[in-house]
Amino acid sequence: MIWRVAKKEIVSTLRDTRAIVSNLVIPLVLMPVMMLGMPLLLGGLFERQATTVTPIGVVGLENLPADFVSIIEAQNVELVPVSDGVQAVQEGEVDVVVRVDEPLADALAAGEPSLVTLVTKVGNMKSELNASKVQQAVAVYQQQVVAQRLAAAGLDPSVLQPLQVETVDASSVAERSSGQLSWLIPFFIAIWTLTGGQMTAIDATAGEKERGTLEVLLVAPVRRSEVVIGKFLATVTFGLSAALMAIVGFLLGGTLMSGIFLPRLGEQGSEIASIMGGGLSIDLPSVVVLVVSALLLSALVSALLLTVALFARSFKEAQSYIAPLSFLFILPAVGLQFKDLIGLGNEAYLIPVFNVLMLMDDVVRGNYDPSQLALVWGSMLALIVVLLGFAHRSFQREEVIFRS
Amino acid sequence: MADLIEVRNLNKSFGTVKAVDDLSFSVAAGEVYGLLGPNGAGKTTTLRILATLLKADSGSATIAGHDIARDAEAVRATIGVVNGGMGLYDRLTGREILHYFGRLYGMSHEAIERRIAELDDLLSLGDTLTRRASGFSTGMTQKIVISRAVLHDPPVIFFDEATSGLDVVARRAVIDFVREYPSADRAVVYSTHVMSEVEELCDRAAIIYRGRKVAEDSVAALVAQGEGRGLEEAFFRLVGRSEMQHGGVPA
Numbered sequence: 065m066i067w068r069v070a071k072k073e074i075v076s077t078l079r080d081t082r083a084i085v086s087n088l089v090i091p092l093v094l095m096p097v098m099m100l101g102m103p104l105l106l107g108g109l110f111e112r113q114a115t116t117v118t119p120i121g122v123v124g125l126e127n128l129p130a131d132f133v134s135i136i137e138a139q140n141v142e143l144v145p146v147s148d149g150v151q152a153v154q155e156g157e158v159d160v161v162v163r164v165d166e167p168l169a170d171a172l173a174a175g176e177p178s179l180v181t182l183v184t185k186v187g188n189m190k191s192e193l194n195a196s197k198v199q200q201a202v203a204v205y206q207q208q209v210v211a212q213r214l215a216a217a218g219l220d221p222s223v224l225q226p227l228q229v230e231t232v233d234a235s236s237v238a239e240r241s242s243g244q245l246s247w248l249i250p251f252f253i254a255i256w257t258l259t260g261g262q263m264t265a266i267d268a269t270a271g272e273k274e275r276g277t278l279e280v281l282l283v284a285p286v287r288r289s290e291v292v293i294g295k296f297l298a299t300v301t302f303g304l305s306a307a308l309m310a311i312v313g314f315l316l317g318g319t320l321m322s323g324i325f326l327p328r329l330g331e332q333g334s335e336i337a338s339i340m341g342g343g344l345s346i347d348l349p350s351v352v353v354l355v356v357s358a359l360l361l362s363a364l365v366s367a368l369l370l371t372v373a374l375f376a377r378s379f380k381e382a383q384s385y386i387a388p389l390s391f392l393f394i395l396p397a398v399g400l401q402f403k404d405l406i407g408l409g410n411e412a413y414l415i416p417v418f419n420v421l422m423l424m425d426d427v428v429r430g431n432y433d434p435s436q437l438a439l440v441w442g443s444m445l446a447l448i449v450v451l452l453g454f455a456h457r458s459f460q461r462e463e464v465i466f467r468s
Numbered sequence: 469m470a471d472l473i474e475v476r477n478l479n480k481s482f483g484t485v486k487a488v489d490d491l492s493f494s495v496a497a498g499e500v501y502g503l504l505g506p507n508g509a510g511k512t513t514t515l516r517i518l519a520t521l522l523k524a525d526s527g528s529a530t531i532a533g534h535d536i537a538r539d540a541e542a543v544r545a546t547i548g549v550v551n552g553g554m555g556l557y558d559r560l561t562g563r564e565i566l567h568y569f570g571r572l573y574g575m576s577h578e579a580i581e582r583r584i585a586e587l588d589d590l591l592s593l594g595d596t597l598t599r600r601a602s603g604f605s606t607g608m609t610q611k612i613v614i615s616r617a618v619l620h621d622p623p624v625i626f627f628d629e630a631t632s633g634l635d636v637v638a639r640r641a642v643i644d645f646v647r648e649y650p651s652a653d654r655a656v657v658y659s660t661h662v663m664s665e666v667e668e669l670c671d672r673a674a675i676i677y678r679g680r681k682v683a684e685d686s687v688a689a690l691v692a693q694g695e696g697r698g699l700e701e702a703f704f705r706l707v708g709r710s711e712m713q714h715g716g717v718p719a
Contacts, residue, residue: 068571072557079559079600275555280616283519284572285545462522 065286069294070301073268077302083263087306091256095313096320118194121146121153121161121183128162129169132205136162139197149183159191160184162198172209250400250424252314253307253358254393254417257365260306261299262386265369268295270382278465288459292370292452299366300359307362350427353437357427360444361420365393367451374458377467396421413439416447472497472624472655473518478527480513480679487513488524489679495655497623500646502666502673502687503659504703510679511659512551515626518657519549532623545573548617548625550642552632555609556601562612563597566619573620580619587615590648591641607638614645625649628659643669663699667691677707 077083120136122128122143128136136143146152149161161183171178182198185191214221272278281291369386376382396418403412403422413419419440426432458464473495480488488510495501503511516522518529520540528535534542556565563584570580587593593615596608604612610630617625627646631639646669649656658669666673667687674684683690683706687699694702 065572068568072560072568075564076557076559275558276551276553277555277557279521279551280549280554280569281572282521283544283547283549284569285541285574286572287541465521466516 065290066294069291070297073264073295073298074301077264087260087302088309091306091310092313095310096317115140117142119144119158120194120198121149121158123149123161123163124165127164127167135205136198136201139201141197153183153185160194160198249428250421251397252310253361254397256307256310257303257362258390258393261303261366261369264302265299266373266379266382268298269370269374270376271379274378289456292456292459296366296370296452299370300363303366304362353427354424357420357424360441363448364444367448371451371455374455374464392417400425414443420444473531475529476527478517478529479525480517481525486679491681493674493684495657497653497655498650500650500656500658500670502670503657503676504666504673505676506661509676511676512628515628515659519547520544546622546624548622550614550617550630551628552630554613556612558602559600561598561600562593565612566615569616570619575620583619591615606634610634610638610642623654626657663703667699675703675706682706
């Protein structure tokens, strides 16, 4: 009977175009688009901005030394004289203005500090990008002036750096290679199980009430426990499918990124790949731990969805109950990134949801303690049983079944 | 004939509202028994208790010999329920819906197909078997709702405001089906607020008002109490008398 109830829910969801798009297509497509689309789009914009000759306003062009002007213009900048710097930027005549009130060469020759004023719009990305061209030119020119002064004084430039700092990474290979994957994988499983399972969970509970089919189902000689478990299994199926699609989408995006986008960035590309977890490699027992943990997390989310949705009178009401549930998973996943800072002890492995996210994070980083498995899995199982028991009880309560 | 349904002193309250008040009746095989009363009289609550969906506060009932409190699963296997608010699974075809419920009632694939063929002859299911329910008219929906309720050939079937919202053709299909269903080992309980349907279909009926049975008799005897002005007149006379006797029980 359990399988018959589950099969009906699965077939019903598979024929719902909205559910298939949101459960399977969106996670598969969205992840590569997010991973590739944004960097490619922003990268293209930054690159275009860097290589395009940009007009930059100048007040007091006559005060700039010729070699400084050459350095600025080498940054793909065309200096355009303006009379009022602030007004020129405010009116959008130019994005940035350089203002020099005193002859710069005279001041530098006298060894006096000189002021170069940059007028920009803070928060305006184009303005800040163009300002960075001038700042780079100032840095290059400044280095030249300092080098000349040190040489004149008979000093080596190294006197400016009496100390050198070297960092040695003591993290394990697994820790280094896991990158952001250590928290992204559990985060995806939690969020996409919630997203993917909710259509089935709502349709199988509040949807049945709204259609007037729940009463028919409960009049059939089927145990309420069989109804609950059947609907629960269908919800887990779609929740887990959505999570798997998100992970496949993430891996697909990662493959495309490392094959197309990152090679263009050279050294920086390797660094990004490492941060994202491109070098991740985990052994078979760890994979088993991850899969079991993912199943338990998905089962917990599904049991919660079913319990909450059953209380609603309609599909829409159920959606409004479920929407805030995402915070139950987003907040622990965000907290997971700061777990080293927070300094959590073993008792944190008893906090539902957070514990399984921590365990998966540990597994991906290659430093999980097998003794914690029993603690995390046991507490998750207990909570799943409690939630299913609650759902079962709700299916027997007249005020829930006939709530209208 | 033997009684298929026996209801004894049934009571049910929702908070301070007494929905079913000391209700007793019995229904024999071969009978169409009417529960007649206005909306909110307690008819639906009574049928939900008999269908084991609600628990009675006190009293007892048996259906085909099975006690509704102690043997709920066996009771559910021996009844079928049709009500006006019942829907279908939009994304399944009529045949798939019938197979789903047939399996829940423990029927084999072959038995379900045989029964679908019988019901097709009886109700002209036609397109409803191959189309998804989302595209059904109200008449098509009602045909599958009835087929689903009687798929397992239950000895007792409850109709609760089953013609509500139906057009004249669909309503006629329900009426014809109810008239044909009773036999030597089958009975129908027909709950409605439509007087003409009770007159047309039922052998006996109980008039229910504010949870209480105001009168119970053969439909002919009840109509006679209207002194030639039909069951509606009889209903108002009987309810009016009851109101005076009980001093206006809260609804």
